[in-house]
Amino acid sequence: MRHLLSIADLSKSEALQILNTAEELARVSDGPMKKLPTLRGRTIVNLFAEDSTRTRISFEAAAKRLSADVINFSAKGSSLSKGESLKDTAQTLQAMGADAVIIRHSASGAAQRLADSQWMTGSVVNAGDGTHEHPSQALLDAFTIRKHLAHGGDDLTGLHIAIVGDVLHSRVARSNVLLLTKLGAQVTLVAPPTLLPVGVESWPVKVSYDFDSVIESVDAVMMLRIQLERMTELFFPNAREYSRYFGLNKDRLKLMKPSAIVMHPGPMNRGLEITADSADSARSVILEQVTNGVSVRMAILYLLLAGSQEIGASE
């Protein structure tokens, strides 16, 4: 692997390699002395042209735990905001010695455009591009599902996962559909028709408008964040109606299989797409997703930048 741009580009074996490496890194870097020397002397730039403290910090923590130097580049007040092209910005960062550029951008395809550039010799990691993909999020979700539900199995064969909410605007949903089905799971999208993309019929998923009819059979429900600014009558009547039909609550929790888990990519709107008691229930693996996010991002950086080296080689 040279870049991580999308789940669409990732083979099943590459995806499994990332999950397995993350598992190993989580084991090796556990405990009070969590730092590995693997990427010492490497420079990783967080190029975030869109706010996302959560994802930025997760990548930053992952890079630092591998002893890399991290430089944060936020677009606010930068040459990007003064009209410099993304290509010039990225080339500049690489010319300064960046071994990898982690990019978050509001334009779908931004990471791909960077990687295609003839000048870019370092690695590009897509940390979310428009409504296109968010591959590291899907990988950490798959990692979390596998850890909890795929006892002994390498992939997610036989599991049924519901993705619930604003699929239309969600790069998380898009990457998850691609990855979970690639790993053998069955996926059902649950959303009002207004929040499903045109052409969803051709996706390798089932679609339902009725959460209650789906929830009994799933192994995991993945609740999507509702962007409050999209809460207009165009998409659905109001927050109360939305919660009633598509929110996760105590009543729905009771319908779930005993082993089924509750997931959310965060940040949550407690009381909107998920009630507080659901988020904090024993079924919830939401904070584990965050923890696994660091391990999975360590694995991504490790495989891109130090693929041939030994994991956990002593300092």
Place this chain on the structure above:
Amino acid sequence: MRHLLSIADLSKSEALQILNTAEELARVSDGPMKKLPTLRGRTIVNLFAEDSTRTRISFEAAAKRLSADVINFSAKGSSLSKGESLKDTAQTLQAMGADAVIIRHSASGAAQRLADSQWMTGSVVNAGDGTHEHPSQALLDAFTIRKHLAHGGDDLTGLHIAIVGDVLHSRVARSNVLLLTKLGAQVTLVAPPTLLPVGVESWPVKVSYDFDSVIESVDAVMMLRIQLERMTELFFPNAREYSRYFGLNKDRLKLMKPSAIVMHPGPMNRGLEITADSADSARSVILEQVTNGVSVRMAILYLLLAGSQEIGASE
């Protein structure tokens, strides 16, 4: 100690332990090779929901001098500003592997709420919450006073300290009153009645509206910053009147005892609560307060995160 939330919660012996540890760390980490390996592999997050470059940088410098990794989280454009609860934000940071969260927040009690959370297993350090407390500032002030005035003594018994200005809105004043009196000092608050809190009669301090009658007898004057945005006739007529009655200037400096010192938590409004020549006079220990701030914060992080280890163990 697991958290540092307030001076109110701190016993006298814990406070002295912090001051003594700071003294030792200042000695050990002095010189060109200032870095100690004590917190290598630990991750410390600065969660600043309110601007405070000065306090943030002091904690960052302290953490880095102990070899910890530091991740800065500013609330601007973060999930916090998108409506995520403080609890979810903090839990997320901890799930990413934060060993300590240093929090600055406009709501009084914010640090306490975090620490009370059943999910929070790491350490919480209060770096200022609303008008409530700012414990690390009080500790660095006590450290500075002790160093200059308590020759040989462990605590501040026998010393008299005036805290002058906007006590009403000042968490620095609140924490200092608690700590200085706990350490045996006598404290006099000097302020116009409009800038004293309701119930100040029950505080273990004297109150005066007349700076000149107090200044001759004190060992230290601690000038508080005037928030310019509060400079309305509600609190005091105008800046010139304020300076005249409650500002520190050359004439008042002359009234002070030979050994008495001048303090200010910064940033100063030169010409308002303190004249430039007072701030730069030989009595001023204002920059020493800043230097001591790093040592005291190193001690806080050290005691919270590495309490049982040896100080200055070689790398």
Place this chain on the structure above:
Amino acid sequence: MRHLLSIADLSKSEALQILNTAEELARVSDGPMKKLPTLRGRTIVNLFAEDSTRTRISFEAAAKRLSADVINFSAKGSSLSKGESLKDTAQTLQAMGADAVIIRHSASGAAQRLADSQWMTGSVVNAGDGTHEHPSQALLDAFTIRKHLAHGGDDLTGLHIAIVGDVLHSRVARSNVLLLTKLGAQVTLVAPPTLLPVGVESWPVKVSYDFDSVIESVDAVMMLRIQLERMTELFFPNAREYSRYFGLNKDRLKLMKPSAIVMHPGPMNRGLEITADSADSARSVILEQVTNGVSVRMAILYLLLAGSQEIGASE
């Protein structure tokens, strides 16, 4: 050297020492293990009161490659923006243990004022002050020119360099004129009369309003960035006119000597002062300038903070 404030203050031998040190550091820190332990335990503060992601990151990368700790201080929301004086801010940073302060400020002379302060014992590096100077940029430009064109020679004797564009508002032009001529080069400024400073007659340069008549004889053209906000009829009629008379394009590239190079300090306005094909042409050394910027800034920090130590001493 204790500070780096301006090219005007720098002797020719000091300038050459920086270039030679940068050359050596570039060699030593090349390859996958790019980090040198030289400045371990030192703290460097980026005090940027004006946006400049590019320069800030270059200094940050340079400092980290020498193992220094870097603390970023942006003026937004800081005590500086709350009215604290630059002097108090800088003294505070130094009191926190900063060994060097790298300052970018909109006021000409800001770095000098800091360095003149009786309180400032650490090093001050000017990273751009108003329309005055930007010494590290000129040094990296000279480094790049020497590497490409001064085969074997120590300085730039015999070379002819054109600086083209908005000289009036450009600290880059000012520092380059001083440094390039100090190193023996001949400099021609090419600009419309409205974009030349009053008194340019006394500068040690030639002046031309006709780019085409100059370009055939130069060894390097250094295109200056046009500040779009200055694009008013006061300075020149419109962008198309400007590009036609003072922009670099394919036709002009053809007029250049075979060995001549194209430079730009970045960020570029592609299509305005330079066409995309010129920026990406084989003559362009624009990305090399960026790479060299890190080496030159490493040399500056090295000479200021570790001058007497050995370069590349093993860890």
